[in-house]
Amino acid sequence: MLNLFWNASPEEFKNGYIEEENYYICLLCGKKIEKGIVYPEGGILYEAGRYIRVHIEKEHQSVFECLIRLDKRLTGLTEHQKNILQLFYQGKSDEEVQKEMGIGSASTIRNHRFVLKEKERQAKVFLALMDLLKDKNKRLSGCLPPYKTAGTIDDRYSITQEESEKILKKYFPEGTDGPLTTFDMKEKNRLVVLRELAKKFEAKKFYKEKEVNEILKTAYDDFTTLRRYLIEYGFLGRKPDGSRYWLKGDPNGKEEGNMDRKKEMKQQYKDMKTEGGVYQIKNTKNQKVFVVATPNFKTINGKLGMLKWGSHKNRQLQEEWNQFGEDAFVFEVLEVLEEKEEGFFDKKDVLKKMEKKWLDKLQPFGERGYNQPKKREEDGNENRGDW
Known part of the structure; x- marks a missing residue:
């Protein structure tokens, strides 16, 4: 969690979360919000990108409040x-702050x-200087990139390709497929050796301890x-009970914990x-x-996708979505269908009546909405429900 926080960009700091391939991750608490799922909150349905912001506001008040509470050695502020x-953030004037x-x-x-x-x-000048320094060091040193899941990155990782080859030749005199002469070595050498040993494991494969x-x-x-060292240095992952090991930091895969979590959430969704x-x-x-x-609220994901791609059949809704942007719209559940467990139940007919009730109540026509004031039988695709 700490590495995730400090590896975030200034823009991600400001947002309070980072975006990965399948998740949004809160930098303030580590909570993961999986993409492709609609999240209910207070009667409103949110897609993942908006729900992470709702989560931050609900659980942490604001990113500003969390960052301002950090220790002085991290913020540089008295x-x-x-x-x-804090008073400026609250919108106080100079006179109000003084009082x-x-x-x-x-x-x-x-x-x-x-x-x-x-x-x-x-701060802006310092950040620019550090970026320029890093860029120049990369060009001049030819250092190997630190392992993706390494812990704290420091000078131990400043190893060039040439240095790495010399170290491996010293400790693997018969080649890297041969035996290691000793593991009693300096820290930098140990990192090179561990990196090489990690190559013996396949990505996205689980191993027993044996x-x-x-x-x-x-x-x-x-x-x-x-x-033990492969685990401590972030090259291998291990379940707490020692029943499963896996290669971490694979560029084409994810850690075992993430894979299990993703499978779990998908199964829960199903x-x-x-x-x-x-x-x-x-x-x-x-x-x-x-x-x-709709007979299934899960179809909201599809409707959201259509709006994002500009292909929703309701032309007026699509035009205003394009005009105002996604953040201007919310999905709200008005009524949940209660199905009878016994006897005949015509879900389609009940849904039609429910929809008519809400159309009559809200009158979402003309300046009040995007529905068309026609009977269902005469409607085109613009006004059709999800059945």
């Missing part, structure tokens, strides 16, 4: 400066603003030490009770709504 920044803090005058607060602006400019031992035994008699009913797509800019009945 408690006095933090208090002033609340009981210091100096309004001109004193203006001076504090200047000092903070100066720190901002200095299998790991057999592989490492071909390189060194004290295979338990090698196994096993969810199928619920249908009536929902609305609401434009929060002008309060217009589109009322739709």
